[in-house]
Amino acid sequence: MENFVFQNPTKIIFGKGTESAVGKELKAHTNKVLLHYGGGSIKKTGLYDRICASLKEAGVAWTELPGVQPNPRLSLVRKGIEICRQEQIDFILAVGGGSVIDSAKAIALGVVDDGDVWDFYMKKRTPTKALPVGVVLTIPAAGSEASNSSVVTSEDGWYKRYVDAEVLRPKFSILNPELTLTLTVEQTMIGIADMTAHIIERYFTQVPNVELTDRLIEGTFKTLIRNAHILYKEPHNYAARSEIMWSGTVAHNDWLSTGRIGDWGSHMIEHELSGIYDIPHGAGLAIIIPAWMQYVYKANVAKFAQFGNRIFDVEANFGSPEETALEAIRRLKSFYQSIGLPVSLSTVNIPGDRLAEMAAKCVENGPVGNFLKLYKEDVQKILQLAL
Structure with missing residues (x-):
C-alpha cells in the first residue's frame, strides 16, 4: 500500500426533499450566487422553482447562466467568468449532473485568476484557488459532486481535458434520489x-x-x-x-x-x-x-x-x-x-x-x-x- 493523505471536505446532504435546504446552505457562505444549469429539464420538473423559492426564503440573490451541454464547452465557461466578475458573484451553485458541475468548477477557477483558465486544463499552470461551489445533483454519474476534478472541452481543436485540484471540491452537495426519477x-x-x-x-x-x-x-x-x-x-x-x-x-x-x-x-x-x-x-x-x-x-x-x-x-x-x-x-x-x-x-x-x-x-x-x-x-x- 502506498502512503496517502485523505481529506474530503464536501458536505453531503442526502435524501428526499433535501433540495429545500439549498438556500440555508448557501446563506452560510454568500448573499449572491451564479445559478448554473443545463437545458430546460429543471424547469419542466419543478426543481427550478423549488430552488428559487429556497434562495428567496434565505435572502440569497442570484444571477443565472443556463445552457451547459454534455461535454461542457469552454466558451460557456468564459461567459460565466465574465458574468461573475461583472456581477461580483462569489459563489457558484451547480444544479445538474457532471457536465454542469464541471463547468461550474471551471468558472470558479477562472474568476479568481488573471490568466486563461484553459491553461489549467492544458497543465501549463496549477490552480491554487477558486470560488466555492455548491451542488444540487440531478444526474448521478460523474461523481463530480464530491471530487477534485473538472473536465471541459475546448471548441478550438475539440480538445477535452481535465484538471485536478483540491480547491475544486464542492462545499456541499445535495443528493435527492427523487430528482433522478425523471x-x-x-x-x-x-x-x-x-x-x-x-x-x-x-x-x-x-x-x-x-x-x-x-x-x-x-x-x-x-x-x-x-x-x-x-x-x-x-x-x-x-x-x-x-x-x-x-x-x-x-x-x-x-x-x-x-x-x-x-x-x-x-x-x-x-x-x-x-x-x-x-x-x-x-x-x-x-x-x-x-x-x-x-x-x-x-x-x-x-x-x-x-x-x-x-x-x-x-x-x-x-x-x-x-x-x-x-x-x-x-x-x-x-x-x-x-x-x-x-x-x-x-x-x-x-x-x-x-x-x-x-x-x-x-x-x-x-x-x-x-x-x-x-x-x-x-x-x-x-x-x-x-x-
Whole structure:
C-alpha cells in the first residue's frame, strides 16, 4: 500500500426533499450566487422553482447562466467568468449532473485568476484557488459532486481535458434520489457506466497489499450491477436509485483511491472520443474499457482473474488464470450490453478513419495510464479493438 493523505471536505446532504435546504446552505457562505444549469429539464420538473423559492426564503440573490451541454464547452465557461466578475458573484451553485458541475468548477477557477483558465486544463499552470461551489445533483454519474476534478472541452481543436485540484471540491452537495426519477433508462445506464469506469480505473493497480480498498471497490461494483438490473426493469424504484446515487459519489470521492495508484488510461482515450464525436462520456467508456482490458490484461493476469472471481463470480476452477481473466472481460461486456449500452464504436456509427488522430492527441503530453504505460501505437490498437 502506498502512503496517502485523505481529506474530503464536501458536505453531503442526502435524501428526499433535501433540495429545500439549498438556500440555508448557501446563506452560510454568500448573499449572491451564479445559478448554473443545463437545458430546460429543471424547469419542466419543478426543481427550478423549488430552488428559487429556497434562495428567496434565505435572502440569497442570484444571477443565472443556463445552457451547459454534455461535454461542457469552454466558451460557456468564459461567459460565466465574465458574468461573475461583472456581477461580483462569489459563489457558484451547480444544479445538474457532471457536465454542469464541471463547468461550474471551471468558472470558479477562472474568476479568481488573471490568466486563461484553459491553461489549467492544458497543465501549463496549477490552480491554487477558486470560488466555492455548491451542488444540487440531478444526474448521478460523474461523481463530480464530491471530487477534485473538472473536465471541459475546448471548441478550438475539440480538445477535452481535465484538471485536478483540491480547491475544486464542492462545499456541499445535495443528493435527492427523487430528482433522478425523471431520467430515462438510457440516461441512467450511461451514468452507471461512468461509475463503473471510475471503479475500474482504481481497481486495476500494480500496487500490492491493497486488500481493504479492493474489497470496498468490489462491493461498490456489485451494488451497481445489482441495482442497474433493477432499474433497467423498474426505473422508478426509489431504493435502487438511492443505492446508485450514493455509489456514484463513493466511486469518485477518492475514498476508494487510498493507498493505490489508479490507471486512468481509458479515461484519457475516451476523452478524445467524446471530444471529437460528442458521444456521452459513460457510453464511450463502456466501449473503451473492455478494449483496454483486452489489450493490457497480461500485465497482471492475477488481478484480472481476481476481478472475475470476486465481481462476476467466475468460478476459481473455471480454467487457468488467463482463461478466468478473459472470461471476466466477456462478462463485463455482457453486463454493459444487458443494460442497453454500446460496446463497440460501430454500434454508435463511429468510423475508424480518425483513430490515428485520436491516438496522437491522447499522448501529446506523454504516455497515458499506470497499469501499463500506453503510447500512441498502443492507444491506436485499443481504439482498433473497440471498432
